[in-house]
Amino acid sequence: MTTQPLKLSSKAEYLSFVDQFDTFMFDCDGVLWHDESLVPGAVQVLEHLRALKKKIIFVTNNATKSRKNYKKKFDRLGVQAEVDEVFGSAYASAVYISSVLQLPKDEKVYVIGQAGLEEELDEEGIQHIGGTVRGHPLSPPTILLNFKARIYFQDPADKTFDAFDITKFERDPKVAVVLAGLDTAINYTKLAKAMQYLTQNPGCRFIATNEDSTYPVGGGQFLPGAGSISAPLRYITKTDPVSIGKPNQAMMDTIKAKHHFDPKKTVMIGDRLDTDIIFGNKGGCSTLLVLTGVAKEADLRPEANPPVLPDFIVNSLGDLAVLKN
Ligand SMILES: O=C(O)[C@H](O)[C@H](O)COP(=O)(O)O
Numbered sequence: 001m002t003t004q005p006l007k008l009s010s011k012a013e014y015l016s017f018v019d020q021f022d023t024f025m026f027d028c029d030g031v032l033w034h035d036e037s038l039v040p041g042a043v044q045v046l047e048h049l050r051a052l053k054k055k056i057i058f059v060t061n062n063a064t065k066s067r068k069n070y071k072k073k074f075d076r077l078g079v080q081a082e083v084d085e086v087f088g089s090a091y092a093s094a095v096y097i098s099s100v101l102q103l104p105k106d107e108k109v110y111v112i113g114q115a116g117l118e119e120e121l122d123e124e125g126i127q128h129i130g131g132t133v134r135g136h137p138l139s140p141p142t143i144l145l146n147f148k149a150r151i152y153f154q155d156p157a158d159k160t161f162d163a164f165d166i167t168k169f170e171r172d173p174k175v176a177v178v179l180a181g182l183d184t185a186i187n188y189t190k191l192a193k194a195m196q197y198l199t200q201n202p203g204c205r206f207i208a209t210n211e212d213s214t215y216p217v218g219g220g221q222f223l224p225g226a227g228s229i230s231a232p233l234r235y236i237t238k239t240d241p242v243s244i245g246k247p248n249q250a251m252m253d254t255i256k257a258k259h260h261f262d263p264k265k266t267v268m269i270g271d272r273l274d275t276d277i278i279f280g281n282k283g284g285c286s287t288l289l290v291l292t293g294v295a296k297e298a299d300l301r302p303e304a305n306p307p308v309l310p311d312f313i314v315n316s317l318g319d320l321a322v323l324k325n
């Protein structure tokens with residue numbers, strides 16, 4: 001970890017920076033894009049690194065999409081990426097529940113979150129209720145050579161603004177995990193159900209995909225992040241969840257299970273000090289902070305009491321696009 005970050009601002013500095021590393025780990029929200037809008041120049045930088053045969057890994061705390069759906073987003077935005085290069089907190093959480101917790105197949109996860117979480121839990125063969133599904137995917141009859149199209153229904157019981165009537169709630173005794181991620185359709189019913197499971201099902205575990213307080217949407221604007229969705233459950237249960245995403249080791253473990261890289265020749269590029277930069281530091285990697293997401297240069301001043309300092313800073317990842325010319 002550095003004591004004084006180096007602000008990159010010239011082509012010579014960009015060249016020297018890129019030459020130092022073989023592996024580039026990229027955060028997504030606030031670095032590559034804001035929702036569906038790419039950061040100007042980001043694609044050119046990725047293309048340049050690909051041309052230099054650098055190893056590229058995408059590491060996002062955004063649990064709303066599965067790896068496969070992130071691949072579709074990369075394709076949609078014209079960014080070269082393979083599924084095996086993408087690590088999201090939905091994937092890391094599903095792997096943690098199946099491989100670390102080794103949740104028995106007859107037990108279930110109550111999901112506060114979106115399709116990404118459900119799809120990754122399905123990939124790991126983990127039963128789940130809540131989220132956006134009726135409690136189990138409705139598998140239609142086999143069609144097209146065993147291609148099963150899973151159809152998910154919004155469970156009317158959860159997607160409601162009605163008061164929660166506990167007398168009508170059938171608590172499922174097989175729920176052994178409450179998994180909370182970014183859920184833009186959060187409501188009282190979901191929190192009430194999660195609370196019942198966490199306080200009434202013996203040994204029920206509380207897991208958060210990540211704990212980002214805010215979600216950068218571009219133009220210096222922010223929305224509540226996943227951490228702000230699971231925060232009420234922390235307050236209710238007076239317990240901290242096991243958190244999977246950056247800066248936690250579980251996310252790094254899922255990457256190391258798939259990719260070999262030398263931390264000394266690796267740089268983590270992110271927009272948050274308390275997730276991306278700490279994550280890179282804990283992994284023994286160098287770190288580059290971009291100023292197109294959550295962190296601002298003022299956050300690095302001593303009086304702001306930063307949790308960590310990056311090794312390098314750049315205004316935008318896109319600034320390095322000059323290397324492609
Ligand atoms: O609220 C969240 O989940 C996060 O703000 C968001 O998804 C962060 O994604 P990342 O910057 O790690 O790509």
Ligand SMILES: [Mg+2]
Pocket residue numbers: 027028029030031270271272293
């Ligand atoms: Mg980010």
